[in-house]
Amino acid sequence: MRVVIGEGSCGIAAGALKVRSALEKLLEKETIGSTGCIGMCFLEPIVDIYEGKNLLKRLVRVSEKDAENIAKAVKTADFSKISYLEISSEDEEFLNRQTRIALRNCGKIDPSSIEDYRENGGYKALEKVLEKMLPEEVIEEIKKSGLAGRGGAGFPTWFKWNAARKSEIKGKKHLICNADEGDPGAFMDRALIESDPHSLIEGMLIGAYAIGASDMTVYVRAEYPLAIKRLEKAIEQAKKVGILGENILGSGFSCDMKIKAGAGAFVCGEETALIESLEGKRGMPRLKPPFPAQKGYFDEPSNINNVETFANVAWIIENGGEKFAKLGTENSKGTKVFALTGKIKRSGLVEVPMGMTLREVVFEIGGGIRGDKKIKAVQLGGPSGGCIPENLLDTVIDYKKLSETGAIMGSGGMVVMDEDTCMVGMAKFFLDFTAEESCGKCVHCRLGTKRMQEILTRITEGEGKEGDIELLEELCEAVKDGALCGLGQTAPNPVLTTLKYFRNEYEEHIFEHRCKAKECSVLLEYEILPEKCRGCTLCAKNCPAKAIFGELKNPHVIDKNLCVKCGACSKICRFGAILIK
Amino acid sequence: MDALQSNLKLLEPVLDEFAPEKGSLITILQKAQEIYGYLPKDVIYHIAKKTGNTPAEVLGVATFYSQFRLEPLGKYLVMVCQGTACHVNGSEKVSAAVSEYLGIESGKTTEDGLFTFEKVACLGCCSLAPVIMINGEAFGNLTTEKAVRILKNLREKEGA
Numbered sequence: 001m002r003v004v005i006g007e008g009s010c011g012i013a014a015g016a017l018k019v020r021s022a023l024e025k026l027l028e029k030e031t032i033g034s035t036g037c038i039g040m041c042f043l044e045p046i047v048d049i050y051e052g053k054n055l056l057k058r059l060v061r062v063s064e065k066d067a068e069n070i071a072k073a074v075k076t077a078d079f080s081k082i083s084y085l086e087i088s089s090e091d092e093e094f095l096n097r098q099t100r101i102a103l104r105n106c107g108k109i110d111p112s113s114i115e116d117y118r119e120n121g122g123y124k125a126l127e128k129v130l131e132k133m134l135p136e137e138v139i140e141e142i143k144k145s146g147l148a149g150r151g152g153a154g155f156p157t158w159f160k161w162n163a164a165r166k167s168e169i170k171g172k173k174h175l176i177c178n179a180d181e182g183d184p185g186a187f188m189d190r191a192l193i194e195s196d197p198h199s200l201i202e203g204m205l206i207g208a209y210a211i212g213a214s215d216m217t218v219y220v221r222a223e224y225p226l227a228i229k230r231l232e233k234a235i236e237q238a239k240k241v242g243i244l245g246e247n248i249l250g251s252g253f254s255c256d257m258k259i260k261a262g263a264g265a266f267v268c269g270e271e272t273a274l275i276e277s278l279e280g281k282r283g284m285p286r287l288k289p290p291f292p293a294q295k296g297y298f299d300e301p302s303n304i305n306n307v308e309t310f311a312n313v314a315w316i317i318e319n320g321g322e323k324f325a326k327l328g329t330e331n332s333k334g335t336k337v338f339a340l341t342g343k344i345k346r347s348g349l350v351e352v353p354m355g356m357t358l359r360e361v362v363f364e365i366g367g368g369i370r371g372d373k374k375i376k377a378v379q380l381g382g383p384s385g386g387c388i389p390e391n392l393l394d395t396v397i398d399y400k401k402l403s404e405t406g407a408i409m410g411s412g413g414m415v416v417m418d419e420d421t422c423m424v425g426m427a428k429f430f431l432d433f434t435a436e437e438s439c440g441k442c443v444h445c446r447l448g449t450k451r452m453q454e455i456l457t458r459i460t461e462g463e464g465k466e467g468d469i470e471l472l473e474e475l476c477e478a479v480k481d482g483a484l485c486g487l488g489q490t491a492p493n494p495v496l497t498t499l500k501y502f503r504n505e506y507e508e509h510i511f512e513h514r515c516k517a518k519e520c521s522v523l524l525e526y527e528i529l530p531e532k533c534r535g536c537t538l539c540a541k542n543c544p545a546k547a548i549f550g551e552l553k554n555p556h557v558i559d560k561n562l563c564v565k566c567g568a569c570s571k572i573c574r575f576g577a578i579l580i581k
Numbered sequence: 582m583d584a585l586q587s588n589l590k591l592l593e594p595v596l597d598e599f600a601p602e603k604g605s606l607i608t609i610l611q612k613a614q615e616i617y618g619y620l621p622k623d624v625i626y627h628i629a630k631k632t633g634n635t636p637a638e639v640l641g642v643a644t645f646y647s648q649f650r651l652e653p654l655g656k657y658l659v660m661v662c663q664g665t666a667c668h669v670n671g672s673e674k675v676s677a678a679v680s681e682y683l684g685i686e687s688g689k690t691t692e693d694g695l696f697t698f699e700k701v702a703c704l705g706c707c708s709l710a711p712v713i714m715i716n717g718e719a720f721g722n723l724t725t726e727k728a729v730r731i732l733k734n735l736r737e738k739e740g741a
Contacts, residue, residue: 009706009719010706010708010709012719013706013709013712013719013720013721014709014721041706041707041708041709042708044708182702182703183703184663184664184665184666184667184668184702184703185664185665185666185703185707186703187703187706187707222611222648223701223702223703223704225717260607260608261607261608261611262646262648263607263610263611263646263647263648263649264646264647264648264649264702265645265646265647266702277607278604279603279604280603280604280605280606280607280608280642281606281642282641282642282645283645283646298603298604339707341665341666341669341707341708341710342665342666342669342670343669343670347666347707347708348708379665382665413665415665415666415669416669417669421669429665429668433663433702437702439645
C-alpha cells in the first residue's frame with residue numbers, strides 16, 4: 001500500500017509538506033509517494049492511498065495532526081478511523097463530470113519520474129511519430145483533430161505548424177512554448193508543468209518534428225519557480241534516456257530543449273513581445289506581418305504555442321485526431337481547461353468538452369456560489385476578456401458563441417462573481433492591471449488605458465460626473481483602434497462588457513453616489529439602528545476617526561461628516577446594529 | 582545612489598558562460614540579482630561593458646521587467662497577490678492592512694530593513710485567495726487579522 005501526497009503549488013501552500021514530514025516519521029520512505037496537482041484546490045492537502053494501481057481512498061483537507069491515523073490505517077488496512085477524511089460523493093462530482101485530456105496525468109503520476117510517465121503510456125506517441133509518420137502526416141492528424149490555440153486566440157494549430165514547416169526563409173527553425181500565463185486568475189499551465197512536465201516535452205518534440213525545428217525553448221514566467229524546477233528535472237531525465245538531444249530514439253531526428261525564465265511582464269505573453277524578451281530586449285511587441293513563422297526569434301522561422309495546446313498533442317497522435325474532434329462543437333473541438341475561482345464553492349481546475357454550458361460548469365461542477373448567494377456574472381479571459389451576466393449563463397463553451405457575448409474564451413481563467421461584487425470595481429481592477437502592464441509603445445494604449453483607469457477610479461470614489469460613461473466608450477474605441485498588439489486591443493473589453501450588461505451600476509455610482517454591492521467604501525454610509533443599539537460603547541471605543549457619540553446604555557450615533565467608512569464598527573458590533581447603505 | 586562598491590568578481594562565472602550567447606541579457610541580469618540581492622548601479626555598468634550594450638540599454642531592460650530591483654530588499658519580501666480571484670475575495674483590504682501595519686507603501690522597505698512590501702500580479706494559488714507570499718512561502722485563506730499576525734510573528738522572531 002502506498003500513500004501519495006499532492007504536492008503542486010496549491011497543495012504545498014495548503015500545508016502538504018508538513019503532512020509529508022509528519023508521515024515520514026511514521027511510515028517507511030518507500031510507502032510515501034508524490035504527485036502533482038489534481039486540480040481540486042478547494043480540498044488540498046490531498047492524500048491518496050493506493051494498492052498497486054488501484055486508488056483505495058482519497059483523503060482531503062488533511063493536516064499533520066491526521067498523520068498518525070493515516071499511518072495506522074495503512075499499516076492495519078483498517079480505514080474506519082480515517083473515514084472523516086474521505087472525500088464526499090458530492091465533491092467527487094467535481095472530477096467525475098470532467099473529461100480530462102490535457103490534465104490526464106495530473107494528480108495521478110509522480111511528476112519527477114519519467115518511468116511513471118512511461119508506465120502510463122507516455123512517449124508512445126513520440127515513438128509512433130518517429131517510427132511511422134512523416135511530418136506532413138503529423139500535421140494532417142492535428143488538422144483532423146481541430147486543435148486550436150489554447151492560449152486564448154483559438155487559431156488552428158495545424159495551420160501555424162504548416163506555415164512554419166513551409167517557410168522558405170533561411171535559418172534554423174525554432175519551436176517555442178509560451179508558458180508566460182500572465183492572466184490573473186489563471187493557473188492551468190502552472191499546474192500542467194508542475195504535474196506532468198513530460199507531456200509538455202513530448203508534445204513539443206512532436207511539434208518540432210512536424211515543423212523541422214532542432215531546438216525548443218520554453219518561456220516560463222518568473223513567478224513559477226516550482227514549475228521551472230520540475231521541468232528542468234524532466235528535461236535532464238529525457239536527455240539521459242535519449243529522448244532529447246542527438247538522434248532521438250535512434251530516429252535520426254535531433255532536438256534540444258531549454259528553459260528561459262520571464263522577468264515579470266504581462267505583455268510578454270504576446271508572442272512577438274515574448275520573442276523580443278527571448279532576444280534579451282524590452283518585451284515590446286512587433287508589427288505582424290511578418291508573422292513569427294516567417295521572421296521570429298532573431299528573424300528566423302519560429303512557431304509559438306501555449307502549454308495546454310502542446311499537452312493535447314500526444315493524446316491526439318495516440319488516439320487519433322478524429323477521436324478528439326468527436327468532442328466539442330462544430331467550430332470548437334476537443335476540451336478546454338478552466339481555472340474556476342472566485343465566489344465559488346469548489347474552486348480548482350476544470351477540463352470539459354467544448355459545448356458544455358457555463359451554468360453547468362459553475363453549478364454542477366463548481367457546486368454553485370459560496371454561501372448560496374446569488375450569482376451575478378462570470379468573468380472569462382482575464383484582462384482581455386469580459387463579464388458574462390447571469391441571464392447568459394446558458395451560453396456554451398465555444399470560441400464563436402463566447403465572443404458573441406462580448407467576452408472571449410481566453411486562456412481559461414473563469415472568475416465567478418456574486419451579488420456582493422461591484423462591476424465598476426471589476427472594470428477598474430482590470431484597467432489598474434492593463435494600464436500598469438502596457439509596454440508604452442503605442443500612444444493610444446499607453447495613455448488611453450491610463451485615462452480609463454483614472455475615470456473608473458473617480459467613479460468608484462464618488463467623483464463620477466455626467467459624460468464619464470460616454471468618454472469611457474469613446475476611449476474604448478480609440479484604444480482598440482490605435483493599439484498594435486492584443487494587450488491594447490483587448491484592454492477595453494472589461495469596460496465594454498460591464499457597460500453593456502451592468503450600465504445601471506455605472507449610473508448608480510455616478511448619479512446616485514451608490515454602490516449597491518457595498519464594495520466601493522467611499523460611497524457607503526454607515527448608520528446605527530437605534531432600535532438595535534444597546535449602548536455598549538464598543539464601536540465608539542474602536543472608531544479610528546472618533547466619529548461615534550453616545551452615552552453608556554443609550555443608542556449611539558455616527559457623525560457622517562467624520563466617518564471614514566472603515567467598517568470597524570460594523571465588524572465589532574455584537575448586536576447587528578450597524579447598517580451599511 | 583549607492584556609494585557601495587559591489588564585488589564584481591562574483592559575476593565573472595555568469596559573464597563567462599552567458600555573455601557570448603546572444604539574447605542572454607535577461608538571464609545575466611537574473612543571475613546578477615541572485616548574487617547581489619538586487620542590481621546595483623556599478624553592476625549594471627559592468628554588465629553593459631561586458632555584453633557590448635550601452636548602460637542605457639541595460640537599464641532599459643532592467644526597468645522594463647518587474648522582477649528586477651534597483652534597490653536592496655528587506656529580509657522578508659512580502660508579496661500581496663493582486664490577482665482576480667484574490668481581488669474578488671478581498672485582497673485590497675489585506676493590502677491595506679499590511680501597508681498600515683508595516684507603515685510603508687507598496688514597493689518600499691521598512692526602515693529596519695526587515696520587510697519589503699510589494700503588490701504582485703497573480704501568484705497562481707487562486708483557490709486559496711486571498712494569498713500573500715513571504716520569501717517564497719505562500720499563505721492563503723487570509724483575513725486582515727491573519728495577515729497582520731503572520732507579520733507580527735516574524736517581527737517577534739527577529740527580536741525587533
